[in-house]
Amino acid sequence: MNIFRPGLIQVAGIRSVEEGRMVLDRGVHLLGFPLRLPVHAEDVSEDRAREIIGVLGPSRCVVITYEDDPRRLKDLCRFLNVRTAQVHSPVSPDVLARMKAGGLALIKSYVVGRDSLPPEEFVRAYAPFCDAFITDTFDPASGASGATGRVHDWAVSAELVRCSPLPVLLAGGLRPENVRAAVAAVAPAGVDVHTGVEDASGVKDSGLVAAFVWEARAGFAGLAP
Numbered sequence: 001m002n003i004f005r006p007g008l009i010q011v012a013g014i015r016s017v018e019e020g021r022m023v024l025d026r027g028v029h030l031l032g033f034p035l036r037l038p039v040h041a042e043d044v045s046e047d048r049a050r051e052i053i054g055v056l057g058p059s060r061c062v063v064i065t066y067e068d069d070p071r072r073l074k075d076l077c078r079f080l081n082v083r084t085a086q087v088h089s090p091v092s093p094d095v096l097a098r099m100k101a102g103g104l105a106l107i108k109s110y111v112v113g114r115d116s117l118p119p120e121e122f123v124r125a126y127a128p129f130c131d132a133f134i135t136d137t138f139d140p141a142s143g144a145s146g147a148t149g150r151v152h153d154w155a156v157s158a159e160l161v162r163c164s165p166l167p168v169l170l171a172g173g174l175r176p177e178n179v180r181a182a183v184a185a186v187a188p189a190g191v192d193v194h195t196g197v198e199d200a201s202g203v204k205d206s207g208l209v210a211a212f213v214w215e216a217r218a219g220f221a222g223l224a225p
C-alpha cells in the first residue's frame, strides 16, 4: 500500500491510545510519534509509544525523529514496530541512503530557514533515497525545526512541490483557519499538524481535529487534478 496518497493528513504528537483513536476517527490517515528530540521534551517515552502503536496498529504510525545514525534509526523502528520514519535531522544524502538501505519508508524534511540548499538542489540530492518530503519551519529562537506552531514562506514549499518527483507534505503552523489556504498556495500531497489541533494543555482537541480535516479536504478538493 502506498501510504503517501494524495490528500494525506498526518497528526503528530499522539499521547495515548484514546487520543490516537479519536484522531483516526476524525479522518486522519497517519499518526506521528516524535522521539529523540534534542530541543523538545518528548510527548511520550519510547516504551509508551511502542505500547500505543501496538494497540493502534503500526501501518498508520510514523516515527518522527532527529536520530541521525542509520543503525540506531533501524533499531528504533524495529523496537516500535514501525516501518516509516520522518527524518528531521540535517543528514547528508549518503547517510539518508544508508537509512533507506535498512528497508524503511522515509520522509525527509526540508526545514525552511535551516536547510540551506535551494529546493531544486535539495530534491536532486535527496530524492533517490527517500519516499516523500515534508517541509517545516525553523524557529531560530528555540532552535526547533518542528512543532514550532509557526508558518514559513509557502512559496518555498510550493517550489519544492514543483520540482519534486516525490509526494511532498506541508507542515509548520497549520491550523483549521489556514490549512485550506496553505493547500491552495502549495499544492502538497498532504499536510501535517501538531500544535494547531491542541488545546492549551497540549491535548488534541476533537473539534479542532475535525475542523482541520474538513478544511484540509476542502483545500485538496480545490486543487487541479
Ligand SMILES: O=C(O)c1ccccc1N[C@@H]1O[C@H](COP(=O)(O)O)[C@@H](O)[C@H]1O
Pocket: 011, 012, 013, 032, 034, 037, 040, 064, 088, 136, 145, 146, 147, 148, 149, 150, 171, 172, 173, 174, 192, 193, 194, 195, 196
Ligand atoms: O511534532 C513534533 O513534536 C516534532 C518535533 C521535532 C521535529 C518535528 C516534529 N514534528 C513535525 O512538526 C510539524 C509541525 O508542527 P506544528 O504544527 O507547527 O506544531 C508536525 O506536524 C511534525 O511533522
